[in-house]
Amino acid sequence: MGIEKIPVEQFVQLSHVYTVIDVRSDAEYAHAHIPGASSIPLFNDEERAVVGTIYKQQSREDAIKQGLDFFGPKMKEMLLQAEGMIKKGNADEKTVLVHCWRGGMRSAAVAWLLDLYGFKVFTLRGGYKAFRNWVLEELGRQHPFQILGGNTGSGKTIVLQSLKELNEPVVDLEGLAGHKGSAFGNIGLPKQPSQEMFENKLAISIRLEKEKYPNNKIWLEDESQRIGTVNIPQEMWTHMRKCEIVFMDIPFTARLDYLVDTYSALDLTALHDAILRIQKRLGGLETKTAISALEEKNFHGCFDILLKYYDKQYRKGLDNRQEPKPKIQMIFAERVNDEENARLILKQNNGRD
Secondary structure (H helix, E strand, C coil), X not given: CCEEEECHHHHHHHHCCCEEEECCCHXXXXXXXXXXXXXXXXXXXXXXXXXXXXXXXXXXXXXXXXXXXXXXXXXHHHHXXXXXXXXXXXXXXXXXXXXXXXXXXXXXXXXXXXXXXXXXXXXXXXXXXXHHHHHHHHHCCCCCEEEEEECCCCCHHHXXXXXXXXXXXXXXXXXXXXXXXXXXXXXXXXXXXXXXXXXXXXXXHHHHHHHHCCCCCEEEECCCCEECCEECCHHHXXXXXXXXXXXXXXXXXHHHHHHHHXXXXXXXXXXXXXXXXXXXXXXXXXXXXXXXXHHCCCHXXXXXXXXXXXXXXXXXXXXXXXXXXXXXXXXXXXXXXXXXXXXXXXXXXXXXX
């Protein structure tokens, strides 16, 4: 059916519709990949090293010959894998996107095999490297962001989820990072993605929201630059700090009750360790008191101390924004409730329900 080499913008567009096959090695894919891509490595990590060494020390021709020795026995299995990965329900179920690191020998070999079998194959010009350049450019753009602020325990993440259900464009930074953005943010969650993978997911998420809602601002949670082990890219974070903030002002006691409900069921050792991670900033006496309350399962007493600490940190973050400081629109809510507060925000922010 043919092979067509396409630029990264077109490749990204088609990736929302058709199956993407990443033919780089297992280690390359595990470190970071195009979100949604499936892995069918042409060479495993050891084979890739062998072929690369031959290419550098001998010749391109010798490297290709060695590569064919590795490739030949795998061809049938690769076809079966590709067939099993194709997205069902598309107008053309035999269309597939293929890429390697630079858009060279590896993707060309797999594209040839799939084309021979009857697939329509698009390959990425410049490979994954071109995609990474696209990601960095996308994250450096001045996107129209709307920042959802609020003190710790305001339920910002769940409100964002409700805003999304109400057809608002939302990018969930904490969801993409796999971390809730505090010392307690990784408890009960899987390992975070690499920095590179976080950036890939972030760029694709922003692009999808822009395409779906071209005339709307994209909602983001007001975050520190660092979310666990990953960072919001500097240009994007600097831009976020200048965008208008819609701040949910919710009473301390309501936020405290929400935090107790959220965290009291978690592992006590993990909570203990999280408190120790902030002990230098929390202070020796407050740390000791909070841990003592935790050990007694006095969760309100423990989180009362922690919440006051995080409120202080958040106020400091607001005050430290550069001049001219962003506009802050206050939304006063009586309790932590995702749908109720999402509708309140839309009513006051956009004049609609």
